Amino acid sequence: MPSVTIHDVAERAGVSIKTVSRVLNKEPNVKPETRDRVLAAAEALRYRPSVSARSLAGSRSYLIALFYDNPSPAYVSDVQRGVVTTCRETGYHLVVEPFDSAGADAADLVRATIATLRPDGVILTPPVCDRRQILDAVDETRAPYVRIAPDGLIDRAPYVWMDDKQAAYEMTGHLLKLGHRDIGFIMGHPEHGAGHLRFEGFAQAMQDQGCPVRPERVKQGYFSFRSGFDCAEELLAPKDRPTAIFASNDDMALGVLAVAHRHGLTVPTDLSVAGFDDTPAASTVSPQLTTVRQPILEMAQAAAEMLIAGECExxxxxxxxxxxxxFDIILRESTAPPRG
Amino acid sequence: MPSVTIHDVAERAGVSIKTVSRVLNKEPNVKPETRDRVLAAAEALRYRPSVSARSLAGSRSYLIALFYDNPSPAYVSDVQRGVVTTCRETGYHLVVEPFDSAGADAADLVRATIATLRPDGVILTPPVCDRRQILDAVDETRAPYVRIAPDGLIDRAPYVWMDDKQAAYEMTGHLLKLGHRDIGFIMGHPEHGAGHLRFEGFAQAMQDQGCPVRPERVKQGYFSFRSGFDCAEELLAPKDRPTAIFASNDDMALGVLAVAHRHGLTVPTDLSVAGFDDTPAASTVSPQLTTVRQPILEMAQAAAEMLIAGECExxxxxxxxxxxxxFDIILRESTAPPRG
DNA sequence: CTTCAGCTTGACAGCGCTGTCAACGCCCAT
DNA sequence: ATGGGCGTTGACAGCGCTGTCAAGCTGAAG
Structure with missing residues (x-):
């Protein structure tokens, strides 16, 4: 391969390869003039250090590994963009490992991957970051890692997060301020922690405004369009129905929209609907959904920063x-003051 | 780091490290008995060769690089899963590089990334695989690469593809067989080649059945929901409207559905709608969309296979x-025989 | 003018593996 | 018996870089 090595740069700059290495790694104690010569030579030669060589010789691999298991493609996509944004600034690269985190060999895959790659950091997204077996496997390799939006195990390892409870609190506040008193709530998957937190935020806001949370107004969903649809059916079929429904995620809110439509209810005139996540569909449907935007990209960026800065060792x-x-509360078309 | 090296395995198996290397790389001429001893030792020690060391010493890096620029998250997600599936079987890993392929420094980023990583193969998805500057940059590095669903430049470099024209031909055939004669078509983004091919397939099918393609039935869309919506508005507003609309992708088909709805048209009774891509939304909306499933995952797998097999050098x-x-034609609820 | 700290630089030894090449032993043909 | 071919193995030299350590130099302090 006709690739240029550190040697070529050293020669051109008239210094030793070690000095080139110093300059490239921004080590202190290099005469400015020397630094400039080296930089010029590297530039002229379009020199790019080999990641393998650096990682073999030194203590850093310039690799971040991302393990994920089938969260929505949009979520993964944001995470990757966030991580890569940070990586670019520092010469790092992102290796992705989609896998079945519940599989029998999941932990082995994690161990094996980390062992061969020796990444400087590992990022875990939900639901991977909530599986004890996986965390144990990563711990075993002693690779630094960060979790994105983990559900509990707060003291166990580094993480980045957003305040689901507070977001739900504020969204409920928005509905309340609009004048709604009778608000339905569709819970998320019981095994997904965020679901619970969002309900807490809702309940807290209601309580703080002296609005009772009527049990028959709270339905158990599973984060799917279908479950949102079913819950909305229960909520909207009776004559006595809420004036607003807050669904724990957008997919379910979309289900609510569908049911409202079937029942001839106009959103937001007859019914306000709020979602959570700001999925692409939320701004595509009509009426566009009022929802909560999660700082996914930002969380991913932060995670990569922590890893690269060594904060997780x-x-x-x-x-x-x-x-x-x-987070951001995104006010769109699906919420309005109640009728009358 | 307390990691086990090839040395440890060699010691435990009572052979030289070179022999361990032979066994692990499945080189010929190793006595079966020796092979077994080595394998057992490696297993017992849970030995995993270091990718960096291998790539530095040998001629392979065990890395595949994927460059992509903002196709839909679902698309990227499928591509990644496909590539990783193949990688897993062979000890390869996938490095992802989302980037702005139209940016001024796009080519430099590609060059730099390939130079530092020295991947054994590079995968390019649309629209990256259609940009001359990028292809030139990759060529320059002499890294083997495959394009997924490129739009032309067929003789220039290896690629995997599906027959967009044939798929559109068959989908149109489906509509025709249902009895539709007056079919509207919404074209894709003019700069995206697949869009053109899909139109050709449509036109060909119409012609083969002796159905004229009326110019006012063909609208220029841009692959977005909005553009599909606008085109459908033009197509459906007049009294004289087509009995079916074939949109070049699902997002636009969804736009058609929305417009049909606004106009009080029932799909598929009053209007048949066909899409292309089989996006997640296609099976979520009501009525579920008849569409074409692209073998994205399979194309990605094939691409990785070609690269790893060395077919692209x-x-x-x-x-x-x-x-x-x-491809697959997915028949769902949005198409039916025309009224009367 | 000497001394010593501190800045600047380079020599050198690997990191963990693969590629090359040579050594050894075995079996078959002569 | 002898030579040659080939299957099997290991010694050894790096791959391109970083970490260590020591040398050379400078300038300030004594």
Whole structure:
């Protein structure tokens, strides 16, 4: 391969390869003039250090590994873009490992991948970041890792997150401020922690405004369009129905929209609907959905930053760091004051 | 790091590291008994060769790089899963590089990434695989690469594809067989080649059945929901309207559905609608969309196979290989015989 | 003018593996 | 018996870089 090596740069700059290495790694104690010569030579030769050589010789691999298991493609896509954005600034690269995190050999795959790649950091998204077996496997390799939006196990390892409860609180507040008093809520999958937090936020907001949360107004969904549809059917069929419905995610909110439509209810005039996640569909449907935007990209960026900065190489007993990122309440067409 | 090296395995098996290397790389001329001893030792030690060391010492990096620029998340997700599936069987890993392929520094990014990573293969998806600048950049690095569903430049480099024209031909045939004679067509983005091919397939099918393609029935869309919506508006507003509409992709077909709905038309009774791509939304909406499923995952798998098998390391003048994969026509609820 | 700290630089030894090449032993043909 | 071919194995030299360590130099302090 006709590739240019550090040697070529050293020769052209009239210094030793070690000095080139110093300059490229921004090590201190290099005379500015020397630095400039080296930089010029590297530039002229379009020199790019080999990741393999660096990782073999040094203590960094310039690789971040992302393990994920089938969250929505849009979610994964955002995560990847976020991570890569950060990586670009620092010469890092992202290796992706989609896999079945519930499979029998999931932990082995994680161990094997980390062992061969020796990434400087590992990123885990839900639901991978909530599986003990996987966390154990990663721990075993001693590779630094961050979890994105983990559901509990807060003290165990570093993570980045957004405040689901607060977001649900504020969204409910929005509905309340609009004048709604009778609000239906569709819960998320019982095994998914965020679902629970969102309900808590809802309940808290209602309580703070002196609005009772009527049990028959709260339905158990599963984050799917279908479950949203079914819950909405139960909520909207009776004569006595809520003036607004807050679904724990957009897919279910879409189900609510469908049911409202079937029942001849106009959204938002007859019924306000709020979702959560700001999925692409949320702004495609008509009326466009009022929802909560999760800072997915930002969380991913933050995760990569923490890893690359070395913030996740913990001493035993050290408290794992974490970062909280702000969400956005996206007001669109599906919410309005109640009729009358 | 307390990681086990090839040395440890060699010691445990009582052979030289070279022999371990032979066994792991499935080189010939190793006594079966020796092979077994080595394998047992490697197994016992849970040995995993270091990708960096292998790539530095040998001629393979065990890395595949995927460059992509914002096709839909679902598309990218499928591509990645396909590639990774193949990678897993052979100890390869996938590095992803989302980027702005139209940016001024796009080619540089490609060059730099390939130079530092030295991947054994590069995969390019639309629209990246259609940009001359990018192809030139990859060529320059002499890294083997495959394009997924490229739009032309057929002789230039290896690729995998599906027959868009034939698929559109067959889908149109389906509509025709149902009894439709007056079919509207919504074209894709003019700069996206698949769009053109799909139109050709449509036109060909119409012609073969002696159905004239009326110019006012063909609208220029841009693959977006919005553009589909607008085109459908033009198609459906007049009294004289087609009995079926074939949109070049699902997003636009969804737009058609929305317009039909606004106009009080029932799909498929009053209007048949066909899409292309089989996006997730296609089976979520009501009525579910009749569409064409692209073998995205399979194309990605094939691409990785070609790369790993070395089929893409071409001699100058050698004809680039390609693989054609079969699509599926997915018949769902949105198409039916025309009224009366 | 000497001393020593501190800045700047380079020599050198690997990192963990593969490619090359040579050595060894075996079996068959002569 | 002898030579040649080939299956099997290991020694060894790097791959392109970083970490270590020491040398050379400078300038300030004594």
């Amino acid at each position: 913990l001493q035993p007993g050290e408290k794992p760091p974490s970062r909280l990122l702000p | 071409l001699q100058p003048g050698e004809k680039p290989p390609s693989r054609l994969l079969p």
